[in-house]
Amino acid sequence: MNVKHFRVRVSGEHLQNDQNAINQFLNEVTVQKTATNFIAGMIDYWSVLVFYEPKILKPRESKESEKVSVLNYDELSQEEKNTLSSLKSWRTEKSSKLGLPQYMICHNSELMTIAKIRPHSIDELKRIKGFGENKISRYGNDIISLLQAS
Known part of the structure; x- marks a missing residue:
């Protein structure tokens, strides 16, 4: 003591x-x-x-503040910018299909981060700021499939 x-x-x-x-x-x-x-x-x-x-610190789940985010378009390489373009096209199609504004699907910063990090799995997608359980369950498989195809 x-x-x-x-x-x-x-x-x-x-x-x-x-x-x-x-x-x-x-x-x-x-x-x-x-x-x-x-x-x-x-x-x-x-x-x-x-x-x-x-105080004994308890292990915690990943917090929003520990997640990764890319906020500057200039941080992207040309290949990453091409991936971003594909992601934006996917978002446009998805928003039209669902009748939602594009920002309700994914923000530009989220798409830039995906283009930069190129997650290969749902677990890797969880590390991206803005991607919680709801967004991952709705769009995670689409995003991973799109990244694997390109």
Whole structure:
């Protein structure tokens, strides 16, 4: 078990900063026990001992922030631009067929990322920003087939 000591000064100018520091710390650990004591003197303050354990980080599913995205057309090679053109044609056909706007099928940034990364499987497609379970179930097989054909 770990121990951390805080001094929470009761004077108005320091009180908020000291409270913010202890609150931030408490959010980052698992508290086992606390002990407090008021100390009167030249500067009155609360002495706070926090007995804690570090939080155990749980393994997590892939988050949107961990996904890959290409936002600049200039990052693409000529071959990747050709693939992007094929993907845009597929999106146009799909949107007409479904009666949806093209951006509802895939955004340009998603298509650029697909062209750059060229995923070979549904699992690789999941790494692309914007591709969750719904989009993959609707369009994933089409996209992978199109990439394999070109």
